[in-house]
Amino acid sequence: xxxxxxxxxxxxxxxxxxxxxxxxxxxxxxxxxxxxxxxxxxxxxxxxxxxxxxxxxxxxxxxxxxxxxxxxxxxxxxxxxxxxxxxxxxxxxxxxxxxxxxxxxxxxxxxxxxxxxxxxxxxxxxxxxxxxxxxxxxxxxxxxxxxxxxxxxxxxxxxxxxxxxxxxxxxxxxxxxxxxxxxxxxxxxxxxxxxxxxxxxxxxxxxxxxxxxxxxxxxxxxxxxxxxxxxxxxxxxxxxxxxxxxxxxxxxxxxxxxxxxxxxxxxxxxxxxxxxxxxxxxxxxxxxxxxxxxxxxxxxxxxxxxxxxxxxxxxxxxxxxxxxxxxxxxxxxxxxxxxxxxxxxxxxxxxxxxxxxxxxxxxxxxxxxxxxxxxxxxxxxxxxxxxxxxxxxxxxxxxxxxxxxxxxxxxxxxxxxxxxxxxxxxxxxxxxxxxxxxxxxxxxxxxxxxxxxxxxxxxxxxxxxxxxxxxxxxxxxxxxxxxxxxxxxxxxxxxxxxxxxxxxxxxxxxxxxxxxxxxxxxxxxxxxxxxxxxxxxxxxxxxxxxxxxxxxxxxxxxxxxxxxxxxxxxxxxxxxxxxxxxxxxxxxxxxxxxxxxxxxxxxxxxxxxxxxxxxxxxxxxxxxxxxxxxxxxxxxxxxxxxxxxxxxxxxxxxxxxxxxxxxxxxxxxxxxxxxx
Amino acid sequence: xxxxxxxxxxxxxxxxxxxxxxxxxxxxxxxxxxxxxxxxxxxxxxxxxxxxxxxxxxxxxxxxxxxxxxxxxxxxxxxxxxxxxxxxxxxxxxxxxxxxxxxxxxxxxxxxxxxxxxxxxxxxxxxxxxxxxxxxxxxxxxxxxxxxxxxxxxxxxxxxxx
Ligand code: FES
Ligand code: FES
Numbered sequence: 001x002x003x004x005x006x007x008x009x010x011x012x013x014x015x016x017x018x019x020x021x022x023x024x025x026x027x028x029x030x031x032x033x034x035x036x037x038x039x040x041x042x043x044x045x046x047x048x049x050x051x052x053x054x055x056x057x058x059x060x061x062x063x064x065x066x067x068x069x070x071x072x073x074x075x076x077x078x079x080x081x082x083x084x085x086x087x088x089x090x091x092x093x094x095x096x097x098x099x100x101x102x103x104x105x106x107x108x109x110x111x112x113x114x115x116x117x118x119x120x121x122x123x124x125x126x127x128x129x130x131x132x133x134x135x136x137x138x139x140x141x142x143x144x145x146x147x148x149x150x151x152x153x154x155x156x157x158x159x160x161x162x163x164x165x166x167x168x169x170x171x172x173x174x175x176x177x178x179x180x181x182x183x184x185x186x187x188x189x190x191x192x193x194x195x196x197x198x199x200x201x202x203x204x205x206x207x208x209x210x211x212x213x214x215x216x217x218x219x220x221x222x223x224x225x226x227x228x229x230x231x232x233x234x235x236x237x238x239x240x241x242x243x244x245x246x247x248x249x250x251x252x253x254x255x256x257x258x259x260x261x262x263x264x265x266x267x268x269x270x271x272x273x274x275x276x277x278x279x280x281x282x283x284x285x286x287x288x289x290x291x292x293x294x295x296x297x298x299x300x301x302x303x304x305x306x307x308x309x310x311x312x313x314x315x316x317x318x319x320x321x322x323x324x325x326x327x328x329x330x331x332x333x334x335x336x337x338x339x340x341x342x343x344x345x346x347x348x349x350x351x352x353x354x355x356x357x358x359x360x361x362x363x364x365x366x367x368x369x370x371x372x373x374x375x376x377x378x379x380x381x382x383x384x385x386x387x388x389x390x391x392x393x394x395x396x397x398x399x400x401x402x403x404x405x406x407x408x409x410x411x412x413x414x415x416x417x418x419x420x421x422x423x424x425x426x427x428x429x430x431x432x433x434x435x436x437x438x439x440x441x442x443x444x445x446x447x448x449x450x451x452x453x454x455x456x457x458x459x460x461x462x463x464x465x466x467x468x469x470x471x472x473x474x475x476x477x478x479x480x481x482x483x484x485x486x487x488x489x490x491x492x493x494x495x496x497x498x499x500x501x502x503x504x505x506x507x508x509x510x511x512x513x514x515x516x517x518x519x520x521x522x523x524x525x526x527x528x529x530x531x532x533x534x535x536x537x538x539x540x541x542x543x544x545x546x547x548x549x550x551x552x553x554x555x556x557x558x559x560x561x562x563x564x565x566x567x568x569x570x571x572x573x574x575x576x577x578x579x580x581x582x583x584x585x586x587x588x589x590x591x592x593x594x595x596x597x598x599x600x601x602x603x604x605x606x607x608x609x610x611x612x613x614x615x616x617x618x619x620x621x622x623x624x625x626x627x628x629x630x631x632x633x634x635x636x637x638x639x640x641x642x643x644x645x646x647x648x649x650x651x652x653x654x655x656x657x658x659x660x661x662x663x664x665x666x667x668x669x670x671x672x673x674x675x676x
Numbered sequence: 677x678x679x680x681x682x683x684x685x686x687x688x689x690x691x692x693x694x695x696x697x698x699x700x701x702x703x704x705x706x707x708x709x710x711x712x713x714x715x716x717x718x719x720x721x722x723x724x725x726x727x728x729x730x731x732x733x734x735x736x737x738x739x740x741x742x743x744x745x746x747x748x749x750x751x752x753x754x755x756x757x758x759x760x761x762x763x764x765x766x767x768x769x770x771x772x773x774x775x776x777x778x779x780x781x782x783x784x785x786x787x788x789x790x791x792x793x794x795x796x797x798x799x800x801x802x803x804x805x806x807x808x809x810x811x812x813x814x815x816x817x818x819x820x821x822x823x824x825x826x827x828x829x830x831x832x833x834x835x836x837x838x
Binding site: 002003005006007009010011012013014015016018019021096097098099102169170171172173219220221222224251253254449450451452567568570571572574575576577578579602603604608609610611612614615617618 | 693695696700703704707708709710711712713714715716717719720722749750751753754759763766767768770772773774775776777778779782812813814816817818819820821822823824825826827828829830
């Protein structure tokens with residue numbers, strides 16, 4: 001079965017947020033702060049208002065009515081304070097995009113600037129311990145005596161790894177089209193990873209009851225977390241439409257996306273590992289230093305993988321945060337696991353070399369019986385199976401562990417391995433299944449951001465109803481449909497699918513209709529550690545002349561429960577691994593210490609992998625049966641693909657060159673550095 | 677300014693702002709949303725269309741500059757209900773996820789199939805290398821896909837190129 005929306009996508013008929021036709025539509029264009037901290041003295045919209053076609057200028061000079069409860073990143077024009085460079089401080093609405101853009105450049109904003117601080121460091125005086133880390137994990141955990149474990153170890157590794165600011169950069173810019181009807185109801189076509197959540201956030205921001213707001217996102221051009229929370233464009237379109245009395249459309253520019261749609265916090269991660277003569281861990285300590293904005297506390301859960309991965313008598317994980325004059329970081333594909341596993345799995349490779357052990361074997365001897373952080377049993381765990389199967393397919397046993405010795409002409413060749421993990425969660429969801437014209441209609445406010453949710457849910461419904469998929473029609477992407485959680489945390493299919501199965505089961509009993517709400521069912525889930533696991537293997541070639549790094553092969557082996565749809569799953573896995581390749585070798589946004597804001601603000605500066613960077617990327621999976629997850633027996637697969645990739649590539653670069661780079665991305669300059 | 681152009685074989689007249697790009701003309705005025713805006717700066721390829729049969733970033737072309745030209749967008753690739761072989765291959769090989777880069781990938785691939793001769797990576801400049809996977813990767817690297825569907829895109833295009 002191919003993707004259900006395949007045909008509309010390849011013929012150009014799939015309608016994304018900014019693409020709905022609207023009679024009399026006006027265009028909004030945002031004006032951004034040029035300072036990183038201070039107060040707006042005055043916004044002079046005069047020259048802009050006199051430009052051709054301009055309908056309105058919005059700013060704090062005449063703050064549009066909003067609720068005090070608005071998310072601080074959505075409280076547009078409510079305050080004079082500037083929290084970061086690039087924050088939206090004004091907007092112009094005009095009859096055409098060209099007129100709006102020209103007039104936005106004519107808006108004059110005067111500031112009273114303050115000194116700013118945008119630089120994260122591990123000894124920043126403002127570092128503190130947040131109460132919890134995203135999405136509610138304990139900030140610190142500890143068991144056993146780390147110092148004693150290290151003292152007793154035969155081998156220790158103490159290292160610091162750093163990851164830069166990373167940007168989600170979905171191909172579809174954040175966009176919205178908003179209408180108010182005569183009764184004061186608001187309809188927003190938004191780029192949302194969840195229309196129920198987006199509806200609630202917009203309603204809260206505007207002080208409206210949720211039933212006055214409808215959000216529609218039938219097709220979303222990628223999100224990777226950046227569309228999981230409502231972004232300013234949706235609120236701006238609604239405010240502007242209210243002011244000018246016409247539908248208003250806004251699509252953020254690629255440059256604006258860097259500033260106002262979230263990013264992955266930079267991290268500084270300190271790891272201390274000790275192992276006995278057999279390689280068994282005696283202690284593991286992982287501390288992460290991260291940033292958030294002055295507006296909102298977002299604390300990425302970077303060190304949680306240590307609570308899941310390896311058996312150790314002594315374990316300490318901790319997070320420290322500093323609030324800087326920067327935009328608020330947010331979710332980017334596998335928050336926590338992605339940067340945390342990069343550091344942990346790189347450090348494990350260092351431990352393997354220090355102890356003279358094979359990196360695959362080191363991970364196998366440290367496999368955990370129960371979840372190290374909590375002591376809970378796993379619902380299922382097959383990290384060892386993934387490592388063994390991956391080693392077999394990759395040809396790992398032929399590997400000579402000595403670094404820096406394989407040469408083909410100018411190219412140094414190396415291979416590396418790293419583990420992957422991601423939680424398998426689900427959250428409450430509603431769904432309705434009915435008979436329509438002899439076929440079956442399934443409704444749920446799920447989102448298809450490229451994951452293939454329509455197709456997966458069609459399969460799940462068809463399996464439950466025991467009918468052919470052609471007879472099932474899934475409606476999603478609309479907040480008027482039964483309430484559903486966002487496409488995030490790799491729990492979309494698990495959450496929506498659970499509700500769809502229950503609704504279809506009831507339809508089978510009832511014959512006409514089935515309604516489901518999984519809130520109670522999920523409350524009854526046993527207390528277990530539920531995670532997917534994987535192992536990734538990389539082969540790289542590093543030019544000894546230019547330092548250019550080519551990834552010749554990437555193989556991922558995953559144990560992620562029952563795979564609902566093999567085609568979609570493979571695409572998700574290799575898509576995540578491809579993004580992981582970008583993280584390893586090229587992705588980086590530098591912060592401008594002098595002026596605040598980001599220095600990389602477009603796709604010529606922020607490099608994502610292109611076709612020529614991606615050669616042999618393959619993903620396979622083990623058959624894993626787990627009855628403790630959800631009716632499908634599935635674990636989420638949207639994020640685990642990016643977890644571990646950067647470490648596998650970094651470990652391969654070390655194996656190729658003998659030089660360990662501990663700061664991402666691993667660029668030619670860093671690889672060549674030891675020569676100078 | 678008044679211009680006349682042919683889009684997917686149909687003559688279209690438009691009164692355009694001299695600052696308007698071909699991409700915005702298609703999307704905002706002619707109701708053709710197939711060409712996508714990913715960057716508006718010639719950096720992503722989402723807006724790729726064919727201008728007189730050659731692939732081009734429509735965000736970098738001013739509407740006034742395409743007066744009297746022939747434009748093919750993704751909407752013009754299929755022959756009625758019959759999908760273009762590239763479109764069929766993209767579906768068959770799952771060569772997209774979110775689909776936002778897809779129209780640009782398809783138009784770019786269609787243009788590429790008609791571009792003979794060596795590329796920057798061709799070893800022997802005097803012989804036609806043919807569309808090997810490496811040549812396809814090189815020639816398709818102006819079209820970004822953040823979902824990371826490249827492996828399947830190369831397979832799909834390779835099947836049509838054979
Ligand atoms: S929109 Fe034209 S290249 Fe990106
Ligand atoms: S399919 Fe989403 S960007 Fe290519």
